[in-house]
Each structure stands twice: as structure tokens, then as C-alpha cells.
Amino acid sequence: MPSPNVNMPLPDRLPSPLISGLALTALAPMQDVTDLFFMNVIASYGSPDYFFTEYFRVHESSTPDKKILRSIIENATHRPIFAQLIGESIPDLVRIAQDLSRYPIAGIDLNMGCPAPRIYRKNVGGGLLRDLEKVDRILGELRSSVAGLLTVKMRIGFENTDNFDALLDLINRHHIDLLSLHGRTVKEMYHGAVHYNLIAHAVQRVNCPVLANGNVTSAHAAAAILAETGAAGVMIGRSAIRNPWIFQQIRQHLSDQPVIRVTLADVRDYIDRLSDTTTSLIVPRRAQVSYMKMYLNYIAQSVDAAGGFLREMRLAQTDTDLYRVCDRYLLSNPDQEFSLEPYPGLVARPSCEAVRELAVKPLVAQ
Numbered sequence: 056m057p058s059p060n061v062n063m064p065l066p067d068r069l070p071s072p073l074i075s076g077l078a079l080t081a082l083a084p085m086q087d088v089t090d091l092f093f094m095n096v097i098a099s100y101g102s103p104d105y106f107f108t109e110y111f112r113v114h115e116s117s118t119p120d121k122k123i124l125r126s127i128i129e130n131a132t133h134r135p136i137f138a139q140l141i142g143e144s145i146p147d148l149v150r151i152a153q154d155l156s157r158y159p160i161a162g163i164d165l166n167m168g169c170p171a172p173r174i175y176r177k178n179v180g181g182g183l184l185r186d187l188e189k190v191d192r193i194l195g196e197l198r199s200s201v202a203g204l205l206t207v208k209m210r211i212g213f214e215n216t217d218n219f220d221a222l223l224d225l226i227n228r229h230h231i232d233l234l235s236l237h238g239r240t241v242k243e244m245y246h247g248a249v250h251y252n253l254i255a256h257a258v259q260r261v262n263c264p265v266l267a268n269g270n271v272t273s274a275h276a277a278a279a280i281l282a283e284t285g286a287a288g289v290m291i292g293r294s295a296i297r298n299p300w301i302f303q304q305i306r307q308h309l310s311d312q313p314v315i316r317v318t319l320a321d322v323r324d325y326i327d328r329l330s331d332t333t334t335s336l337i338v339p340r341r342a343q344v345s346y347m348k349m350y351l352n353y354i355a356q357s358v359d360a361a362g363g364f365l366r367e368m369r370l371a372q373t374d375t376d377l378y379r380v381c382d383r384y385l386l387s388n389p390d391q392e393f394s395l396e397p398y399p400g401l402v403a404r405p406s407c408e409a410v411r412e413l414a415v416k417p418l419v420a421q
């Protein structure tokens with residue numbers, strides 16, 4: 056049975072955006088990144104309309120991860136947060152979705168996009184895109200057992216796009232409230248061009264709003280992608296780590312206001328805020344350096360075109376070394392502009408869900 060208010064005009068079911076009439080923005084869920092602390096930092100620079108939690112793993116013996124739960128219970132961003140689930144066991148997905156619905160969430164989001172082989176081999180995340188019948192059953196059961204909003208985050212296919220239209224039809228069949236679409240296949244991971252033409256196709260085919268996801272790198276890029284796809288909004292992951300001002304900049308750009316200029320000194324301050332959040336995590340000091348490097352990998356893409364900061368921060372072994380490199384690159388010319396777009400050829404590593412492993416590995420030059 057569909058939930059009672061499923062026939063309302065779909066956009067009306069979604070939480071109100073910060074500015075009505077402007078395209079939606081969302082911070083993409085990122086495992087081991089988008090926790091309570093990071094969301095607070097993002098909010099301090101200008102929240103997106105919606106937040107999504109990192110994925111809650113769902114299986115027979117799972118209970119909601121306490122750390123992820125904190126991002127819901129202690130959410131101080133004043134913006135709605137969707138709880139993302141990853142799993143394939145229908146009774147357990149229903150059990151956890153109902154459990155999480157007791158908390159102040161905007162809705163339940165199903166992960167059908169994670170490309171990590173250790174995940175998709177278990178037929179969860181992006182692995183589900185190979186099994187339409189299973190997707191049909193999962194969405195049907197979740198739809199009938201979750202009273203609130205049900206959203207999906209997925210890719211355009213597993214190995215190819217053969218299932219794409221059938222997947223989009225399942226989104227319609229189960230009255231999904233919002234579709235976040237990363238315009239790559241699972242096998243394309245995070246590399247290569249994003250197929251915005253297929254996001255545009257999805258926008259035409261589904262009845263719900265679509266958030267375009269993948270390489271939305273700046274306010275300018277967001278406007279171009281919105282124009283190309285006709286999507287209701289954009290979902291941004293890595294570029295929000297690099298540039299937490301991006302959501303504010305998008306709202307400014309889309310409302311024809313001047314876009315806030317960010318200096319290298321502002322970025323140094325951002326790094327301090329991130330550092331305060333990592334020190335509040337109970338991880339060994341060396342792991343904190345790894346955590347900071349994870350953020351800095353992205354930030355470095357906009358600091359200097361030659362990649363000096365990226366190289367040198369990767370070589371730092373201690374926090375003292377690391378902050379010395381930050382000061383040298385960011386405070387020597389504090390008024391210099393932080394590039395709105397990443398400089399070409401500078402690649403952040405890791406660029407996928409491998410951060411947990413990075414954080415617990417002994418520190419080596421990366």
C-alpha cells in the first residue's frame with residue numbers, strides 16, 4: 056500500500072528549499088566525510104537545501120550505526136537530513152527504515168550507486184542495478200512500510216545503460232519522491248565524463264524531481280548542468296569538500312548576485328575548522344593527520360596550478376609539518392584568490408569510498 060499522501064504533487068512533499076524558486080542543492084552522502092562535524096562546518100559556510108547521511112549498513116544483525124545516528128539526532132544545520140541505507144535484505148531494510156523514521160529525518164534514501172567492488176559484489180549499492188526484480192521488490196516494500204519520503208540515489212547502470220529506462224520506470228512505479236542521479240555507470244566509478252545527456256533523459260522520464268550529480272565543480276558548472284539536464288537541482292560531493300562556499304555561491308549565481316570571492320586566507324581558516332572537528336574524533340594523532348590529508352587532497356586542487364601544495368602536504372609526516380605546509384602555501388599570499396574550479400590535472404586521492412582504510416593505515420607518504 057502506498058503511503059497516504061503519496062498522491063500529493065510530488066515537489067510539495069519535499070521539504071521547502073532555502074530560497075523558493077531556485078534550483079535545489081544537496082550535499083552528497085560521503086562515507087567517513089559527511090558526519091555531524093563536517094555538516095556543521097559546511098553549514099557555517101552556507102548550507103545546501105538538503106543533507107544526506109553516510110550510508111547505514113543494513114543486514115540481518117545490523118542496528119543503526121551510532122556515529123551516523125549522531126548526524127541526525129544532533130543535526131544543528133537547521134536543514135533537513137535524509138537517512139541513507141545500503142543493503143539488500145528486504146525485512147532488514149524495512150526494519151531499519153522504520154527504526155530510523157522515529158528520528159528527525161526528512162526521509163529514507165536508498166543507495167543504489169556505491170561502486171566499491173567489496174560492496175557491489177554483495178549485490179548492494181550499485182550491485183542492485185543488475186537485478187531489476189530485486190529493486191522492484193525493495194522499493195515496493197519500502198514504499199509501503201515507510202510513511203514519509205522515500206528517495207533513491209543511483210547511477211545510470213551497472214556495466215552499461217541497458218537497464219536504465221527500466222530502472223527509471225521502477226522509480227515511477229513506486230512513487231519515489233526524489234531521485235539523485237550520478238551520471239556514470241558503476242563500472243565507470245569516478246572517472247571519465249559524466250553523462251549529463253542521460254540525466255536529462257531521466258528528468259524527462261521520471262515523475263519526481265531529479266538532482267544531477269557528478270562533477271558539479273562550481274556555481275558556474277552547476278548553472279550549466281542545470282540548463283543541460285533540466286534537473287530540479289544539483290547534488291555535490293567532492294567539490295563541497297574542496298570549496299564549502301559552493302552552495303552559497305550557487306544561490307548567488309542563480310539569483311544574479313555577485314559570487315562571494317574566497318581567498319587563500321579564508322581557506323586556511325577552513326582548514327582550522329576541519330582540524331577542530333578531527334581532533335574531536337577519538338582517533339590516534341597519526342590518523343588525524345591522515346584524516347586532514349583526505350580533506351586537503353580536495354582543497355589542494357584549487358590552491359596552486361602547479362600542484363606544489365598537493366605534493367608537499369602529501370609528504371608531511373606530522374601535524375606540525377602539515378600545518379607548516381598549509382601556512383606556507385596559504386598565508387604567503389593570503390589575499391590571492393582560491394580558484395573556483397579545480398586546476399586541471401590535479402587529482403585528489405582517494406577519490407572514492409576508501410577513506411576509512413586510509414584513516415587507519417599506518418601513515419606513509421601518499
Ligand SMILES: Cc1cc2nc3c(=O)[nH]c(=O)nc-3n(C[C@H](O)[C@H](O)[C@H](O)COP(=O)(O)O)c2cc1C
Nearest residue numbers: 083084085086109110269270291292293406407408
Ligand atoms: C569519499 C566518498 C565517499 C562516498 N560515500 C558515499 C555514500 O556513503 N553514499 C553514496 O550514495 N555515495 C557516496 N559517494 C558518492 C558521492 O555521493 C557522489 O555520488 C560522487 O562523489 C559523485 O559526486 P561528485 O562528483 O560531486 O563528488 C562517496 C563519494 C566519495 C568521494
